[in-house]
Amino acid sequence: MDNHHHCQHDHPENQAEYTGLTVNSGVAQPPSVNPYLRRHRRQPMPSASELVEGILRGDVTMLSRAVTLVESLSSDHQAVAQEVIEKCLPHSGNSRRIGITGVPGAGKSTSIDVFGLHVLKEGGKLAVLAIDPSSERTKGSILGDKTRMERLSIHPNAFIRPSPSAGSLGGVARKTRETIVLCEAAGYNNIFVETVGVGQSETAVHSMVDFFLLLQLAGTGDELQGIKRGIMEMADGIVINKADGENINRAQLAQAQFRSALHLFPPTESGWQPEVLTYSGYYELGIPEVWDMIDRYFAHVKANGYFEVRRSRQARYWMYETIDEQLRRHFYDDPVIAPMLAEKEERVLANRLSSFMAARQMLDTYFGRGEK
Numbered sequence: 001m002d003n004h005h006h007c008q009h010d011h012p013e014n015q016a017e018y019t020g021l022t023v024n025s026g027v028a029q030p031p032s033v034n035p036y037l038r039r040h041r042r043q044p045m046p047s048a049s050e051l052v053e054g055i056l057r058g059d060v061t062m063l064s065r066a067v068t069l070v071e072s073l074s075s076d077h078q079a080v081a082q083e084v085i086e087k088c089l090p091h092s093g094n095s096r097r098i099g100i101t102g103v104p105g106a107g108k109s110t111s112i113d114v115f116g117l118h119v120l121k122e123g124g125k126l127a128v129l130a131i132d133p134s135s136e137r138t139k140g141s142i143l144g145d146k147t148r149m150e151r152l153s154i155h156p157n158a159f160i161r162p163s164p165s166a167g168s169l170g171g172v173a174r175k176t177r178e179t180i181v182l183c184e185a186a187g188y189n190n191i192f193v194e195t196v197g198v199g200q201s202e203t204a205v206h207s208m209v210d211f212f213l214l215l216q217l218a219g220t221g222d223e224l225q226g227i228k229r230g231i232m233e234m235a236d237g238i239v240i241n242k243a244d245g246e247n248i249n250r251a252q253l254a255q256a257q258f259r260s261a262l263h264l265f266p267p268t269e270s271g272w273q274p275e276v277l278t279y280s281g282y283y284e285l286g287i288p289e290v291w292d293m294i295d296r297y298f299a300h301v302k303a304n305g306y307f308e309v310r311r312s313r314q315a316r317y318w319m320y321e322t323i324d325e326q327l328r329r330h331f332y333d334d335p336v337i338a339p340m341l342a343e344k345e346e347r348v349l350a351n352r353l354s355s356f357m358a359a360r361q362m363l364d365t366y367f368g369r370g371e372k
């Protein structure tokens with residue numbers, strides 16, 4: 001304050017030649033930050049064992065923090081995350097993992113909200129995770145957004161987490177798969193993994209769930225068009241949403257079409273015949289029936305052993321996926337390779353270098369560095 005006064009006296013415009021002009025000190029301003037607002041200060045990162053202990057207690061804050069580490073690109077965070085996953089693994093596996101896919105507008109959020117509430121009536125806990133390949137580009141996830149599942153998001157036994165947003169589909173999917181482990185260790189005995197039915201992400205989700213549910217819409221009469229055969233083949237159940245009001249007949253027609261289409265497929269390895277049901281997520285019609293189908297599936301595959309077979313194959317799949325992903329990342333993040341890429345790419349585009357030669361040169365550089 002003293003200093004302030006001093007400055008004011010010294011102000012050149014307060015000197016004699018500037019008569020009629022005085023510079024006064026301003027009115028004291030309140031501090032710009034509300035003193036009652038707690039500054040957002042990062043708490044120190046809990047250790048791996050603190051995180052594990054919290055997760056096993058079912059502490060949602062600790063679970064969220066661990067998931068954030070799983071999603072982090074920092075290698076320090078990854079190291080802690082891997083330790084947490086390792087320690088949670090023995091406590092994981094005890095859940096029903098259900099994949100849910102459908103084109104945008106098919107009613108995924110609406111349906112997950114009602115399916116979720118339905119399954120929570122049995123007790124237990126539900127985690128809703130998402131794999132959204134587009135979030136990489138849009139830098140914002142469209143899936144797993146809490147506001148889309150209004151009732152579930154405020155349910156004390158539901159944990160909703162949006163899609164990890166950075167990296168390749170493989171990377172995003174691996175993080176979701178690791179998050180499943182953490183959620184299971186935290187006592188979530190139902191896991192929903194949601195994805196937009198528009199591409200490769202279904203395969204990723206299919207490879208981490210026990211049951212794959214395909215949401216469909218009836219409408220135009222050519223329902224079967226535009227649905228990739230591969231996606232239909234992955235489905236353990238097809239449900240036709242919005243079977244309400246004037247849409248009921250069309251939904252039933254679509255149901256018949258899907259049923260006959262499914263009969264053309266070879267029998268599934270699980271011995272389970274995928275079912276086709278109609279329901280309305282919005283009007284909550286047919287929800288218990290969909291859930292009964294899922295229950296029947298689990299009873300079936302647990303009795304014939306396919307449940308375990310599918311899970312161990314998935315474990316093998318993720319072993320290779322993780323290796324592939326980390327090798328790629330290590331290559332592309334290499335400080336020497338990264339700048340080389342642009343230059344080689346340009347020369348390949350200009351036909352001045354063959355693709356094979358460009359790849360060869362960079363791989364030689366990469367492996368040459370590795371040996372040193």
Ligand code: GDP
Binds near residue numbers: 103108
């Ligand atoms: P998402 O993009 O797959 O998550 O789809 P939403 O759940 O956001 O649903 C898309 C639109 O369809 C929304 O306007 C919903 O209100 C509507 N909708 C969802 N389920 C039903 C249903 O069962 N019947 C009807 N009539 N509309 C529905």
